[in-house]
Amino acid sequence: MGQVLGKIDVETARFEVAQSCEDYEIRRYAPAVVAEVTYDPSAMRGGRDGGFSVLADYIGALGKPKNAGTEKIAMTAPVITAEAAAGATVITTGAGGAVTMRFVLPSKYGKAEDAPAPGDERVVVRDEAGGAFAVVKFGGVATEEVTAEKVEKLRRALERDGCRVTGPHLLARYNPPWTLPPFRTNEILIPVDF
Template structure:
């Protein structure tokens, strides 16, 4: 019932709130370890998961973990998506993209402090990386994170950050905290995050 109502009961990344206003928050995130898959959305041919199933297989969310131990790795949220162009519609994952490619990421549980702590993926498409400390301007919203909605949130957030003297230093990421196939749209938690200096 909690998933339907949008209740978040899994680990989320640790951050320090540096500033809060009516328009946005500035957050400082601790280092983390991520698992990611890069793909070309134009080549999915009806496979709409965009790499989610590959990452879910790695952590063992759908059965036997596809990693060297094999060790079941707890799911965390958000799933982050980053793309300089269109946003791939996926469940909670991180997505980065360029030249038509998108990268979907799972932030791994905080017990994994270094890349070496993490079980090795059996699927060569899964890449393990460390992300250092980072600072983001963040706006939270509910509903369905369509391209049009996200574009509006990004434009408004950038304008507010620049108005208040923050320097944007990279592309936005979309963070989704709830499974879209289970959680009612008005109860979903989404965030647009823009890296700032």
Template sequence: MGLILGKISVETPKYQLILKTADYEIRTYPPSVLAEVTYDPALLGDRDGGFMILAKYIGAVGEPQNSRPEKIPMTAPVITHSAEKIDMTAPVVTSGGGGSTPITMQFVLPAKYARAEDAPQPTDERVRIREVGERKYGVVRFSGVATETTAADRAEKLRKSLERDGYKLVGEHVLARYNPPWTLPPLRTNEVMLPIE
């Protein structure tokens, strides 16, 4: 019942809150290990088509498809972003929806995997394990269904707010979704995150 009502009961990445304004938060995230897959949504028939590939890697569906095989606990959020560099004013998340731009979907692995080599290696060659260093983001949180249009609109407003306040953007936005699709839309937690210096 908690999942339907939006309760987040899985591990989420820890971060340091640097600043909270009426428009956004500035956060610093420590290094972490990601499992990711990059795909053409037209070929998989869905812009979220990478989810099942990653879910099979961690063993959320069936036997874990990794070298140990080890069941890896699910974490939140599920992160998606365009795999290509696109002008900051373009709707980056929506650009992958039509099939012309690849999408990368990522699971942040539990903190017990401090390095990429600590994590079980995937048996599906489409899944990559990689480390990311410390990073800083401007973040805006919102509820509801995170449609391509909604995420793009939130990202554009966030970009304008950050630039207005003197932050330098250093990449494209990512969409972070914390709840499964059966969570009631008004109770879902979503974030648009823009990397900054």
């Protein structure tokens, strides 16, 4: 029942709040190990969320894990979605722009080589550097329209405050799809020079 009402009862990405203001906060995230898949949403069942099942299969959230040793890996939060980086290998092609979906693996995996190797060649496990991000939190369903609105508002606030943006935004979603929309936790993260 707790997850339906928005309770987050899994390990979350580690960070420290460096600064808070009315419109956003600046966080310093610790390095982490991530599993990710890059794909064209128009060519995947599930659209923008089409990569979820590929990553869920890797950790064993939907059955037997598809990784070396079939090691079950605990689910964490948030699930992160971003526009694919230039030069990323896209597993499917279609009419849209590629996205990357990422699971942050549990902190017990200190380095990428500590995590089980994926059994699916579409999954990439890698070390993710920490860094500074401007973050705004919001509830409800993170549609493309709502996300674009939150990104634009955060970018304007950062520009107003003289904070230099260093990369594209990330969408972080903390709850499973069965969480009632008013109780969902979502965040927009924009990397900044801080």
